Amino acid sequence: MSLTGLPLLSLSGLLTVATAALLVWLWRRAWIAARVGGVLLLEALVVFTIGLEVNRSQQFYPSWQALAGDTGTTSVTEQVHAGLLDEHLPPGPFRWRPPGLAAWHLAGPPLVTLPADYRDRPRVEFPVVLALGTRAPRTDNAVTVTITPTARTTAAELLRTLPSDLRHDLRVSAVGWDVLGGRALGAAFAAGAPAGLAQRDRPIGDLPPALAAPLRLPTS
């Protein structure tokens, strides 16, 4: 029987009325213990019925399962996937040659600088600073990718493959990228990026923290 259904509420209401009637009718003839039991039963039924009605209208607990505190859902710890390059990282800054490189029409392969603790924290994803034709500031908190665009470089082509290529090759976060410089290209990149991926020219201190993979719930 459903917790918020009419059948249970009706049954509870009828039982309450019946108990009250029986209690009044038998009161003079009943032993003290029976009277006390009857009063307590009636009180419990009244509270139960009112509770059912309030819950029926407000839907706090739509089911018995909900009342028992069972959400039928588990949060999943996402996995941080090791980057393809993680195993053989050169000691210093290196030139990055991902599959999408040719289509970006850059002056040369991007220069990637990793935080000093990148290797020591294999379960963590790092934020990204993407410097477009400008010098990236020295930071130990982010993976810095410096690219030198040419006239033929388009934001659309960069957006199509650069974020996914970078997440494939290195442990970087999917939100909160800091896009530095690039004038029109930088503006187009930030405007065309999915909401939340990129912000332009923020101070390095405003980058999100490097974090382990979050707990996630199913999306709608």
Place this chain on the structure above:
Amino acid sequence: MTLALALVAVLLTAVLLGAAWNRLRVIGRSGLILSCVLSVVAAAAIELNTLTEAYPTAGVPARAAAAATGSQMLTVTVPGRASRLTLQMYVYLPAAYRTGHHRFPVIEALHGYPGSPKTWLTRLHVQSSLDQEIAAGRMAPTVVLFPYQTPQHLLDTECTNLRGGAQAETFLTVDVPAFARAHYRVRADRPAWGLTGYSAGAFCAINLSLRHPAEYAAAASMSGYSSPGITVGDGSEKTTNNPGWRLHHLPQPPIALWLGWAADDRESARDSRRLAAAAHAPLSMTTAVVAHGGHSDAVWIQMEPPSFDWLSAHLARPLP
């Protein structure tokens, strides 16, 4: 404890009614029946208050203040200069606050109605939830504020400035941040400030973040609504204090929102889905759904860690 006393009273009055009935006149009998009713009402009210923490008993649970290491939960009074409200607030300081000199990001966590910030502490176990997420590295050390949102327990402000009444919005968006900046090592800048809340507090988090995008970068809503469900006094519950209206009729601000709800929580599920569908860039929208649990603690306990993880990833880091 109080509930046990009330239940003893229920039992005693029932026994008296049964045993003394024959020896009493009308007045005595009526008095006994009345005391029976009163004792039952009292027991029910006490249990309801335990469920909602609408009238919390003073003080923070024992584990909070005493320990010499680990996180702390403080109780403070915020004198609201701008709002003229002086209200209590709980302050979570992460374990890392004791060491080093970092300035931390801040989350304001708002409670439901009827209720109080105590619910976060007692029923939603927020301190251990935060400790756990931070220790696991899924969340950066963060200062979390749990302010009262109303000067009277049963006055539902929905975190708005009531016309001719409590200026809850000003208290939460001006006085509380000013107090935190003055008293704690927190970051003062917008990218490091976020909001969260459950039920009415979730509505508050969404509404305040949309209304104050220059103060908050991200907000999480656990079982929230698209409208306040009260009368603000100036009709703004239909417009500027209505996130559903705001998303459709005003330019959307560059903030990040996380909306979580239980699929069987009809009203919140409908409202949250509507809000999620209306969102577009530069506002970024993330959704999370638990299968069932209705509008209850179990749902919010489940949503707490994922929503805090998400918030941390959308706020600026602690700064040395």
